[in-house]
Amino acid sequence: MKQIKKPLALALALLMFFLPIFMINPGQAQAVSPALNLDVKSAIMVEATTGKILYKYNENQALPPASMTKMMTEYLVLDAIKKKKITWDQKVTVDDYGAFLGKSGSSGVYLAKGDVHTVKELYEAMAIYSANDATVMLAETVAGSENEFVKLMNQKAKEFGMTQTYFANSTGLPLADLKAFAPESADRDTVMSARDAAILAKELITQHPEVLETTKIPRKIFREGTPQALKMDNWNWMLPGLVKQYKGVDGLKTGHTNAAGFCFTGTAERNGVRLITVVMGTKSFVSRFTETSKLLDYGFSNYKMQPLLAQGAQISGGENAKVNKGTAKEVAAVTSKQVLYPVKKGEEGAYKPKAVLQEVTAPVKQGQAVGYVKVVGPNGKSDEFLRPIDEQKAGGTLVAKEEVEEAGWLRLAFRAFFGFIGDIFSSLGNMIKGWFS
Structure with a gap:
């Protein structure tokens, strides 16, 4: 009996080893993830122009993305600008919701009820300083209410093929923090996978590359020239001149809540190669940049853009x-x-x-x-x-390479006739050939 069990155990072990290989689609090579020893819950790296995956780890798990949510808000604001639904110099008056977040203790620019700012000022506060109060005011400006804006967010996520994403609000804050201002349609907190965050980042910088002109700004003054001026240091410390600077980084969005940990969707370009990276669930403010550096080091050291045609x-x-x-x-x-x-x-x-x-x-x-x-x-x-x-x-x-005009009915008729005759002779030829074969 023992002699039977030993070969059986060996066979089962071999089956467990080779089963994942048999399950791989033979027509598609899987992205090989090197041992980068990332301390993250999930991560992904892609080449930005093609979306080719260069590294992945637990990339399809839906997790809280915190303020990386704002990438979709940025997309929809830029889309509204492009379609001339709103303008950069349009004035926005802060309401109760904006004022509530302005004094909530979360990231913000201390908006007060009745304050008036332009769309451009609020957009910069959102993209550079991750200001939650500015974000909700932009959402309301685009869609009339955050509740309606969230519908646009989820609709766009579906269009993009973000299958592991649900948006509850425009900021990524937990619904409990919003209290009475939580969108009435939201029944759970926002989640997003690392793959979906990369999809969103790719769409954002492809459709609206101007976003990088703002996200690459390391510092800016909000309410400049007033007694309430506020210095906004970009939370992306990988930008030039900041603590964890990395050559080529010009975006894109950080995020942090207790549930999400520390997250970062980054993008950088060197020698004609643009990479998008996502790390989720890192353990500290700085570690998200350290883990991103590991990804970028690997990507830029090992990949190049090859001319094929x-x-x-x-x-x-x-x-x-x-x-x-x-x-x-x-x-x-x-x-x-x-x-x-x-x-x-x-x-x-x-x-x-x-x-x-x-x-x-x-x-x-x-x-x-x-x-x-x-x-x-x-x-x-x-x-x-x-x-x-x-x-x-x-x-x-x-x-x-060139134009082809539509053929007239007479030419098409002759073509069909001679094609029919050709088919007949071809069939006869095959029949005769069959007699003598």
Whole structure:
């Protein structure tokens, strides 16, 4: 009996070891996370332009994000500015809610009821100093109430594919701290995963890159030139001139509550490589920056942006896209821009572009999308990305090199007729060939 148990135990041990390997999607390479010894609850690092994951740890667990919540508030404010729903110089009068947070003891710029400030002043207070009182005033300005603003936040999170996120308010504060001002629709506190925070950061700096012009400011004066002037030191101590400065850092958002611990979504650029990092649940104010430095050190030391294709290039085996109802049956497919892709140093030759084409219907305009570039990595596998849409966009778009006009009915009729005749002769040829084979 003992002789049977020993081989059985060995077989079970081998099964447990190899089972995770068998479960990996054979068409996708998983992001290999090096041993960085991070002291965090969760973390992720991605290349910012593609969303390719370079490091991950417990990245899908929903956790309290604290003031990293404000990245969505920043996005929606900048969106409202872009769509001209509000303006930078628009005046905002502080109400009871703003005044309540102004004296609540949380991060803020001590707003008082009846104070008047511009949207720009409040936005800078939020983005630089993480001011909760300024944040709720911006939320109300954009949507009429924080309750309505939160609906916009959750709607946008769904659009972005943030599957492990729920927004309860615009600030990330625990609902209990808001007392009577807590949004009536909120039934639980805000949560977000590290992956979702990276998705949000990527959308924010991609759609509104101007955000970095504010988040990179290390210090600013609120109410400058008045007796109530307040010095705002950026809570992101990795900015130049601050305690934990790190070359290339220009954002993005810190966060802290008792439940969340110390969190940080950072971004930095060096030598044409922009990285986004997220650490959640670190143990001290400084440790979130120490752990982020470990990620950035690894990322910048090991990865580079590799040119794979020039603008206007064609891909072997995918030179032409099919055209339906056009004067031509095909159109040349070329890259819309230079294809740059993040690769690990030493693996520059391991990545190859592949054309994924779609049939288009005439008329086709020059520059019209006809497919995309799929980047295939070592052993023919794809890398891991934040979302499927990021993988699809990572290699860029293939576009029509020239116009293709819509064919007239007579040409289409002749084409259909001769195609029909061709099919008949092809079938007869195959039949005769079969008789003598």
